Amino acid sequence: MRGHRFHLSRRGLILGAAAGLLGAPALAEGDAHDDAPRPAPRPKAPRKIAPAPAAAPISHGDPAVGLAPEDAMARLMGGNARYVADKATHLHLDPEYRRIVAGGQRPFATILACADSRVAPELIFDQGLGDLFVVRVAGNVVDDAILASIEYSVIHLGSTLVMALGHERCGAVKATIDALAGHGSEEDRDTKIGALAALIAPAVQAVPTNAPDRLDAAVSLNAAQAAAEIFAGSKPLRSRVLAGKLKIVAARYDLDDGRVSPAKREG
Numbered sequence: 077m078r079g080h081r082f083h084l085s086r087r088g089l090i091l092g093a094a095a096g097l098l099g100a101p102a103l104a105e106g107d108a109h110d111d112a113p114r115p116a117p118r119p120k121a122p123r124k125i126a127p128a129p130a131a132a133p134i135s136h137g138d139p140a141v142g143l144a145p146e147d148a149m150a151r152l153m154g155g156n157a158r159y160v161a162d163k164a165t166h167l168h169l170d171p172e173y174r175r176i177v178a179g180g181q182r183p184f185a186t187i188l189a190c191a192d193s194r195v196a197p198e199l200i201f202d203q204g205l206g207d208l209f210v211v212r213v214a215g216n217v218v219d220d221a222i223l224a225s226i227e228y229s230v231i232h233l234g235s236t237l238v239m240a241l242g243h244e245r246c247g248a249v250k251a252t253i254d255a256l257a258g259h260g261s262e263e264d265r266d267t268k269i270g271a272l273a274a275l276i277a278p279a280v281q282a283v284p285t286n287a288p289d290r291l292d293a294a295v296s297l298n299a300a301q302a303a304a305e306i307f308a309g310s311k312p313l314r315s316r317v318l319a320g321k322l323k324i325v326a327a328r329y330d331l332d333d334g335r336v337s338p339a340k341r342e343g
């Protein structure tokens with residue numbers, strides 16, 4: 077990425093305008109799960125592995141290379157369905173595959189997730205080495221460094237799906253709710269946690285204070301806000317979305333049952 081110049085609009089929060097473009101992908105329950113791609117059986121004889129240049133497709137016949145955004149979504153959600161059903165395949169973790177991807181990476185999806193220790197994208201989507209480009213930060217917020225990382229994964233590595241993934245009972249969102257209500261933790265004094273909360277605050281403030289499950293509504297809205305900011309903040313990514321070459325979606329992870337579902341955008 078060195079040498080690139082970035083002209084990003086800071087905090088371009090256009091939830092309303094961008095929300096329609098983000099779309100609610102094919103995440104309906106039971107959809108695209110059973111026919112999701114399965115890992116190919118291992119060959120009996122060792123394959124000859126040639127290192128691939130970083131920018132070229134890996135020549136190992138992996139179906140993820142060059143996936144259409146809809147197919148990337150189906151592959152991702154198929155993995156979540158396996159995880160939820162306790163049928164995870166733990167694919168792409170063997171030494172042979174590690175050697176294959178050592179020559180170059182072509183992740184099919186980019187996940188912006190919270191740093192929460194219970195929300196590990198490779199596990200909850202049953203994916204392995206080289207499958208996902210994962211960017212993690214508490215509260216799954218977007219700043220310039222985060223957005224640059226996401227842009228890199230799409231422009232240089234060929235990812236065709238970007239998912240902003242919030243999660244149930246997110247501590248960063250809860251801390252923001254408490255801070256805005258004047259009940260911030262004393263232990264957070266003299267930390268940078270306030271700066272993080274400032275990025276989450278617009279989503280929290282968009283949820284009515286009397287909403288039945290305000291934290292969960294704010295979690296979903298915060299993920300939608302992140303997806304909208306990615307769309308608004310990056311001209312190259314926006315162009316790809318409008319051309320149908322990229323999907324940017326917002327989702328919510330359920331800590332209890334492990335299911336990923338579309339993030340509801342209404343407060």
Ligand SMILES: [Zn+2]
Pocket residue numbers: 190191192214215216243245246247248249
């Ligand atoms: Zn969290």
